Amino acid sequence: MTTSDSRRWWVLGALVVILLAVGLDLTALNVALPTLSAQLNAGTSALQWIVASYTLVSATLLIPTGLIGDRYGRKKTLLTGVAVFLLGSLVATLVSGPAGLITARTLMGVGSAAITTLAMSVLLVVFPPEERPKALGAWAAASFLGLPLGPIIGGYLLDHFWWGSIFLINIPVSAVALLLGLILIPESRSSSAPRPDFAGLLLSTGGLVALVYGTIQEDEYGWSSPGVWGVLAAGAIALAAFVTWTRRVAHPLIDLRLFADRRFTGGTVPATLLTFAMFGVLFVVPQYFQAVLGTTPLGSGLRLLPLIGGLIASSRLGAPLVKRIGPRRTIVTGGLLVTAGFVLGATTTTGSGYGLAATWLTIAGLGMGLMLPASMNAAMGALSAEQAGVGSAVLMTIRLVGGAFGAAVLGSVLSSGYRGRVDVTGLPPAAAEAARGKVGGGLAVAERLHDPRLLHSARAAFTHGMDLTLLAGAGTMVVAALLAVILLPRRGADEPAGNGQSAHEYVSA
The missing domain is CATH 1.20.1250.20 (MFS general substrate transporter like domains)
Structure with missing residues (x-):
């Protein structure tokens, strides 16, 4: 039509x-x-x-x-x-x-x-x-x-x-x-489309929301709180029920048989872990630019361009590199570049201004641009033409779920690194609690009280939390590279099945 x-x-x-x-x-x-x-x-x-x-x-x-x-x-x-x-x-x-x-x-x-x-x-x-x-x-x-x-x-x-x-x-x-x-x-529709699996949708959404909620609430109540681990346990049970349901229903929301192919799993997992790290870093870095370096929102947006520019530039090199050395090595190379960028950012952030920040953002962006297309290519190359539509939808779904968890988990790492590190000596109890307990609280109190000492202490605490966030992201990328090595076949056995991968599937972050 x-x-x-x-x-x-x-x-x-x-x-x-x-x-x-x-x-x-x-x-x-x-x-x-x-x-x-x-x-x-x-x-x-x-x-x-x-x-x-x-x-x-x-x-x-x-x-x-x-x-x-x-x-x-x-x-x-x-x-x-x-x-x-x-x-x-x-x-x-x-x-x-x-x-x-x-x-x-x-x-x-x-x-x-x-x-x-x-x-x-x-x-x-x-x-x-x-x-x-x-x-x-x-x-x-x-x-x-x-x-x-x-x-x-x-x-x-x-x-x-x-x-x-x-x-x-x-x-x-x-x-x-x-x-x-x-x-x-x-208007158009399919004459053979199955009824959507609403039960699977409720179980998967409920489980994922519970896990994200528990992770975010840990920042306020701690891991020992029943309101945290109880919600996390409920989320895990709901997802386990979703897997069980999916194996029994005639038309499941997600076809779990896709993950039986190591190429699909070996491409999906690194792509998801990369999205996890990317969303977490994009959650933290603009706050660093504005809260610590004192940039405007527009200045913060411009300062993100090295990351985005590196990603776009190297994504053009990804396809030729995959043809030359295979998806497995390309994913590992990209993952190690992202790791190096994050580690450089964690070890040079304090007092270094924007110059070194632009450097580590560029390195991380270059690694992301290599890793993401190669991961998507490996996953999609495992699928037949009939599986391409549902496979790409599953892949995009899992990646976006990883992004949601990235903002939740790495945001909590930022809070954990900040909490308790602000010097509140001499502050009234209410102001001390506000400055110490919430990310950015010390900055807000310092601006209200015009206290340079408190402002310096809050900025240092925020930077410490960001350093921990970058190190957590670097660890995630090391895991992604290792899993690519374990799951993906060696060069010669990891070529795409023939359907290839359209650019639109991997350009959106």
Whole structure:
């Protein structure tokens, strides 16, 4: 089923616009975290939820929204997703506290899942095979542009307008995409699509939310609290039940048989661990730039460009390198580069200013750009043409879940490193508690009291927490490299099966 030539390119334009808005929103939020912390009185736990709520919901709904679109109508599901994303963006501009923003981000995550999944399905329906490469290239370009433009645009808006402006920009873009979609996109559905596995969805989402919640709450209550380990145990039980259910149901949410192939597992695990580390570092580094180095939000966004530039530049080298030395060695090389970058950042951050920060960010970005395409290529190369669609959806889902846990776990490492290291000598008890117990608390108290000694101590505590975060990320990358060595076959046995890997599958962070 295809539409007329002129109409389908208008359809592509509408899809690219909304995909760009989704990509910009995800990366722009990173530079806004310090502003949200100050203006919404949001602690590290609230900031972690602001990030994780969007990512976790989007990840767990990728596969179900695809199945719903196939069964009940792709246009209907896609435009519903656009409308929900628009609604979430509108709510985000109106709220005045962390809880309201977390709710808005959850709505945006629901919309993002439908947009990300169904935009691809609509492209495949609208465009004939000979024109699909050009359309997919535009899809990939929209994903790529969100990486560098998000922090810059977000930083500019925060420098000149109030914090809600980073979400306000989504509203006209979503409205235009919704209008064009209503007019131009044809309806389509699959006559053989199975009923979505809603029981599996509830078990997997409940389990993942519980695990993230327990990890974030550890920062406030500690591991000994029943409210922490009890929730973590409940999450683990729910996920175990999900695995059991998946093995018995006729049409499971995720086909666990995909993981029987070592190439798929050996590519999926490093890609997920890399996303875990990447989201965690992007959660912490913009806060360091603004809280410790004293940059503006726009300056913070610009200072992230070495990481993003390194990732984009080296991703172009990934395919030739995979052909020459194979995915296994390419993943290990990329993982070691990321590790070296993180270790350099952890050992040179204090008092080093931005110069060395730009260096370690570039090194880490170069490693990410090598590792991610090679990992995706290894995983997708294990799949037949019939498995490519569901395999890519599973891979993207697991990666985004890893990203949600990255912000939660590494954000908690930051809090653990900060907690108790601020010198509160001479402060009133209430001020001392505020300065010592919450990341950024000492900075806020120091600014309120105009206390240079306290400000220096809080910045040093934050830097210590960030160093621990980078070392944890480096350890994660070492594990990723080791698992690639263990799981992936040696050179000669690890070539792709033939279906290859489209760029769009690995450009989005």
